[in-house]
Amino acid sequence: MRxxxxxxxxxxxxxxxxxxxxxxxxxxxxxxxxxxxxxxxxLLPDVLVVTADxxxxxxxxxxxxxESGVRLVALLDGERSRRLAASLxxxxxxxxxxxxxxxxxxxxxxxxAARTRARSGGIVAVWGPSGAPGRTTVxxxxxxxxxxxxxxxxxxxxDTVGASIAPALGLLDEAPGLAAACRLAGHDALSVDxxxxxxxxxxxxxxxxxxxxxxxxSSRWPELGAERVATTxxxxxxxxxxxxxxxxxxxEDDEELSSDLFAPRRNAATVASLRAADxxxxxxxxxxxxxxxxxxxHADLREVVGPxxxxxxxxxxxxxxxxxxxxxxxxxTLRRFAGVDDAVLVPNDxxxxxxxxxxxxxxxxxxxxxxxxxxxxxYARAHLMAAPEPSSEGRRAARQARVADDRRAGWxxxxxxxxxx
Numbered sequence: 001m002r003x004x005x006x007x008x009x010x011x012x013x014x015x016x017x018x019x020x021x022x023x024x025x026x027x028x029x030x031x032x033x034x035x036x037x038x039x040x041x042x043l044l045p046d047v048l049v050v051t052a053d054x055x056x057x058x059x060x061x062x063x064x065x066x067e068s069g070v071r072l073v074a075l076l077d078g079e080r081s082r083r084l085a086a087s088l089x090x091x092x093x094x095x096x097x098x099x100x101x102x103x104x105x106x107x108x109x110x111x112x113a114a115r116t117r118a119r120s121g122g123i124v125a126v127w128g129p130s131g132a133p134g135r136t137t138v139x140x141x142x143x144x145x146x147x148x149x150x151x152x153x154x155x156x157x158x159d160t161v162g163a164s165i166a167p168a169l170g171l172l173d174e175a176p177g178l179a180a181a182c183r184l185a186g187h188d189a190l191s192v193d194x195x196x197x198x199x200x201x202x203x204x205x206x207x208x209x210x211x212x213x214x215x216x217x218s219s220r221w222p223e224l225g226a227e228r229v230a231t232t233x234x235x236x237x238x239x240x241x242x243x244x245x246x247x248x249x250x251x252e253d254d255e256e257l258s259s260d261l262f263a264p265r266r267n268a269a270t271v272a273s274l275r276a277a278d279x280x281x282x283x284x285x286x287x288x289x290x291x292x293x294x295x296x297x298h299a300d301l302r303e304v305v306g307p308x309x310x311x312x313x314x315x316x317x318x319x320x321x322x323x324x325x326x327x328x329x330x331x332x333t334l335r336r337f338a339g340v341d342d343a344v345l346v347p348n349d350x351x352x353x354x355x356x357x358x359x360x361x362x363x364x365x366x367x368x369x370x371x372x373x374x375x376x377x378x379y380a381r382a383h384l385m386a387a388p389e390p391s392s393e394g395r396r397a398a399r400q401a402r403v404a405d406d407r408r409a410g411w412x413x414x415x416x417x418x419x420x421x
Contacts, residue, residue, distance in 0.1 A: 001024045001025065001046045001047055001107055001108060002024075002025045002027045002045045002046045002047075003019060003024050003025065003026065003027060003045055003046065003047045003048075003049060003107065004027045004028040004029075004030065004040060004043060004045040004047070004048045004049070005026075005028070005029050005030065005048075005049050005050075006030040006034075006036050006048065006049070006050040006051070006056050007049060007050065007051045007056075007075060008032075008051045008053070008075075008077070009032070011051065011075065011096060012029065015049065015075075015100075015103070016029060018100040018103075018104075019049075019100070019103070019104060019107065022100075022104055024107070027043050027045040028043055028045070032055060032056070033055065036048075036050075036056070036061055036064075037058075037060050037061045037063075037064035038064070040061070040064050040065060040068060040070055041064050041067070041068050044068055044069075044070065045070055046070070046071065047070070047071050047072075047073055047107050048061075048065060048070050048071070048072050048073070049073045049075065049103075049107070050072060050073070050074055050075070051074075051075045051077065051081075051096075052074040052075060052076050052077070052081040052082070052084050052085045052090070052093070053077070053080075053081060053084070054084065057074060057084060057085070057088065057090070058088075059088055062088055062089075062090070071092065071109070072090060072092065073092045073093070073094065073103075073106055073107060074090045074092065074093045074094075075093075075094060075095075075096050075103075076093050076094065076095050076096065077095075077096045079188045083231060083234055086234045086235055086237060086238045087234040087237070089237055089238075092106055094106050122237075122242060122243065122278045122279065122384070123233055123236070123237065123243040123245065123273075123276055123277045123278050123279075124142070124242070124243065124244050124245065124277060124278065124279050124280070124281060124384060125245045125247050125273045125274050125276075125277035125279075125280045125281070126138055126139040126142070126244065126245065126246050126247065126280075126281045126283060127247050127249070127270070127274060127280055127281070127282055127283065127301065128249060128282065128283035128284060128285075128294075129249050129284065129290075129293045129294050129296075129297035130249045130250075130293060130297075131285060131289065131290055131293050132285070133283045133284050133285040133290055133294070133315055134283060134285065134315040134316060134353075135246060135247075135249075135283040136159075136164050136165060136168060136246050137168075137315075137353060137356075137363065138281065138283050138313065138315060138346075138376065139155065139165070139244050139245075139246040139281075140155065140165065140168060140169065140246075140362050140363075141362055141363050141364060141372075141373060141376045142244055142281070142376060142379075142380050142384065143155040143209055143242070143244040143362075144202075144204060144209060144362035144363075144364045144365070145364055145373075145376060145377045145380045145381075146207075146241075146242045146244070146380055146384060146385070147204040147205075147207035147208060147209040148204060148205055148207055148364065149207060149381070149385065150205075150206045150207045151207050151208075151240075151241040151242055151385075152207065152208040152210070152239075152240040152241045152242075153207065153208065153209050153210070153240055153241065153242045153243075153244060154195075154199070154210050154211075154212060154236050154239060154240045154242070154243045154244070155202075155209060155210070155211045155212070155244050155246070156178055156211075156212045156232075156233070156236065156243060156244065156245045156246065156273075157176075157178060157211075157212065157213055157214030157246050158178060158214065158224065158229060158245050158246060158247050158248070158269045158270065158273045159214055159246055159247060159248040159269075159270075160214075160215065160218060160221040160224055160248055160266060160267070160269050160270070161218055161248045161249070161250070162218070162248070163176070163213070163214025163215055163216070163218075164214070165211060165213060165214060165246055166200075166211070166213040166214065167360070168356075168357065168360065169202055169211060169360055169361070169362070170360030170361075171200045171202075171211060171213055175198075176212075176213050176214055176215045176216055176220075177198045177199050177200060177211065177212035177213045178212040178213065178214055178215070178224065178229075178232070179215055179220065179223045179224065180198040181194070181195060181198055181212060181232045181235075182223055182224055182225065182228035182229060182232055183223065183228075184198075185227075185228045185231040185232045185235070186225070186227075186228050190231065190232060190235050191235065192235065192238060192239045195210075195212075195235065195236065195239050196210075196239075198212070199211060199212055200213060202362075208240075210239075210240065212232075212236075214246075221266050221269070224268065224269035225268055225269075226265070226268035226269070226271065226272040227272075229268070229269045229272040229273060229276075230272045230275075230276050233245070233272075233273065233276045234276070242384065245273045245277065247269070247270040247273045247274060248267065248269070248270045249270075249297075250266070250267045250270065251267065251270065251271065251274075251297070251300050251301060251304050252267055271304060274301075274304055274305050274308075275304070275305065277305070277308065278308070278309070279308065279309045279310075279311065279383070279384070280301070280305055280308060280309065280310045280311070281311050281313055282294070282298060282301060282310055282311065282312050282313065283313050283314075283315050284298075284312065284313070284314050284315065285314075285315060285316060286314040286315060286316050286317040286318065286321070286322060286326070286330055286345070286346075286348075287316075287321040287322065288321065288322070291314075291330065291333060291334075294314075294338075295333075295334070295337045295338045298312070298338050298340070299338075311344065311379075311383060312334065312338075312340045312342075312343040312344065313343065313344040313346060313379070314330050314334075314343055314344070314345050314346065315346045316346065316347075316348040316350075316372075317330065317345045317346060317347055317348060318347070318348040327345050330343065330345060331343060331345075344375065344379050345375070346372050346375045346376060347371040347372050347375060348372070349363075349367075349370045349371055349372040349373075352366055352367040352370040352372065352373070353372070355367070364377070
């Protein structure tokens with residue numbers, strides 16, 4: 001294996017020497033502070049071993065490795081290091097205290113790689129303005145449709161004002177799963193095994209739908225602090241394939257209302273979930289009042305999430321409240337007043353929604369052919385399902401093609417160039 005190293009100085013001699021003695025080829029040793037991403041793209045090692053800390057491991061480096069077909073192995077040194085790797089979705093990790101045999105096994109992709117390979121699930125936050133636009137129903141339906149494909153899905157109720165996923169699915173427990181996970185996160189004790197313990201299961205064919213239920217009383221909102229929620233969602237990435245988070249409507253931080261800037265915030269769980277999400281589904285009610293509320297709140301949402309992807313979904317579309325050509329009128333209004341060009345329009349199906357609420361089941365179980373379910377299924381499969389990873393043969397072919405292009409261009413790796421006078 002051709003290996004490049006970007007590891008802590010105190011580990012460098014031990015790790016590098018031991019792996020070179022086992023027959024691996026040393027490609028490069030990067031110093032602290034050196035910009036590794038562009039050099040990895042040029043050097044194209046088979047594996048990059050990096051210490052999981054903020055100065056070396058970054059999303060930019062992961063992107064460079066993925067695009068170049070370079071496998072990244074992260075060395076974990078403590079809880080903070082583990083959290084960073086989990087938040088970035090690093091697949092191959094090993095503790096700095098592990099034996100060289102374990103590290104060597106992981107580098108070559110042996111049995112240890114299969115044991116330590118973690119998921120890197122995407123987080124989708126489902127938000128909507130005040131007025132009950134149907135965000136909980138949308139969140140449950142999206143989670144159920146993803147689970148029906150055979151994926152593992154976590155449905156998280158982070159609404160601190162009106163948590164409702166548990167009763168909507170018939171999970172009437174008095175021990176909210178998200179609050180329990182946040183308490184464990186606050187003590188650095190949250191793990192995948194603990195999430196399995198505190199979550200409730202909803203049976204879904206070949207897939208899995210695990211539910212972290214919300215707080216049972218709104219007065220318990222201080223249990224869902226911003227840091228705890230963010231840590232919980234980071235661990236959820238390594239637990240399942242998809243994380244769907246139902247959040248509250250309010251986006252205010254309320255700093256100006258309190259002299260204590262470090263006091264807990266009622267909306268911290270909502271803001272933390274939105275900022276941790278890879279994609280936000282903004283749900284609005286397709287009626288005159290609902291559209292007006294959505295347009296005003298959409299601008300505030302964009303300020304909170306910044307450059308993240310926001311998909312607009314107008315729920316319960318019907319001509320009885322909008323008029324003839326309801327879809328066209330909604331699209332035109334959103335384009336003109338909110339700058340939204342590609343809103344998803346979900347048809348109204350009150351009969352199926354009422355039956356699902358009465359039976360405490362997802363709409364997709366009550367009526368799989370419902371037009372509302374069909375539109376949400378189409379959206380979930382088109383936008384929320386990750387593209388398949390390229391095969392090892394495909395990555396190898398891409399790497400060889402890049403090397404051939406560099407050679408034709410007369411480029412040689414930096415460590416082979418002669419130092420100019």
